[in-house]
Amino acid sequence: MEGKKVVFIEDSNDKENADGARGHLEAVGISRYKxxxxxxxxxxxLDVILSGLGLIVLSPAFLVIVISIKVDDPGPVLFTQKRVxxxxxxxxxxxxxSMKMATPHDVPTHMLDNPDQYITKVGTFMRxxxxxxxxxVFDIFVxxxxxxxxxxxxxxxxVLIAERDKYNANDVKPGLTGWAQINGRDELxxxxxARLDGDYVKKISFLFDVKCFxxxxxxxxxxxxIVEGGTGEIHKKEQK
Incomplete structure (x- = not known):
């Protein structure tokens, strides 16, 4: 689907995806975003300069965090996920x-049953x-x-990918933070x-980036x- 415009097609025969829906993406054209x-x-x-400085300045903090994670829950310090x-x-x-080694991989927090049970003590503070x-910061640098x-x-x-395609939000580099992050984050x-991400794409500029920062x-x-489990956890509490 790289470089193509997509839509989400509901299909009960497909496995449930990370958005809690059954279906798949289908290409409907080519992206013309410029x-x-x-x-x-x-x-x-700016990304290279600031992330490079960040790696240097934050290196002492990295060491403290690494030790804290190891002491709290032995295992790998870094967690990697395939992202778009x-x-x-x-x-x-x-x-x-920030989560225990037994936590299911590639499952969004909002789809976990009682997500708090998987978060380590240090992880609670970090999150x-x-x-x-x-x-x-390294992902930005490279x-x-x-x-x-x-x-x-x-x-x-x-579902999120298809919604973002309506606003060309998949045609720009993802960020450490963004317009949607400061306008609701997990509650959205x-x-x-997707609409807020689209607003960002329309307004990309130095001043708007400074505003987001x-x-x-x-x-x-x-x-x-910040809501552990996001909208999924909010809905569970509403149902209860």
Missing amino acids: AGIYEKCVKRV GKNKKYFKLHKFR RTSIDEIPQ GNMSIIGPRPALWNQD EIPDK IGTIISVIKHDG
């Missing part, structure tokens, strides 16, 4: 592992402060991500998240929009 000069050149230069990058090209996203996302952009979808989040339903700092401090 990036501007800022996105193609300036944004990448620019033009729907897959890449490996890196995070500090509340978004520290678990720090290794993605060019798989940008500092600002739509959060990268899991490879099997077909898929159509709303400052908004992210404020959101992290206030812990806005």
Whole structure:
């Protein structure tokens, strides 16, 4: 599906995907999105400079986090997942592992039954402060991500991928944070998240990226929009 426009086709014969729906993606054309000069050149230069500095400055913190994770729950320090990058090209996203080794892989948190049971003690703190996302600074440095952009979808989040295609949100690099992240984050339903990602694509500029960056700092401090299990967990509580 790389570089193509897609739609989600419901099919009860398909396995349930990461969005909790049964169906698959079908290509309906070719993407005609054209990036501007800022996105193609300036944004990448800023990503390299800032992520490079981040790797250097944050290296002492990396060591502390690594030790904390190892002591709390022995196992790999980093957690990798296959995600959807620019033009729907897959890449490996890196995070500090915040969940126990027994947690199902490639399953979104909102699809886990009682997700809190899988999160380690250190992981709870990391997720509340978004520290678990720090290794993605490396993903930015090598060019798989940008500092600002739509959060990268899991490879099997077909509904989200199709919704984002309506707004060309799969045609830009995914980001460490973005417009949707500071306007609801885990509390957003898929159509709303995709629409906000589309708003970002329309407004991509240096000033808008700065606005998203400052908004992210404020959101992290206030812990806005953080719901373990996302909308899936919210719906479960509403049903109860």
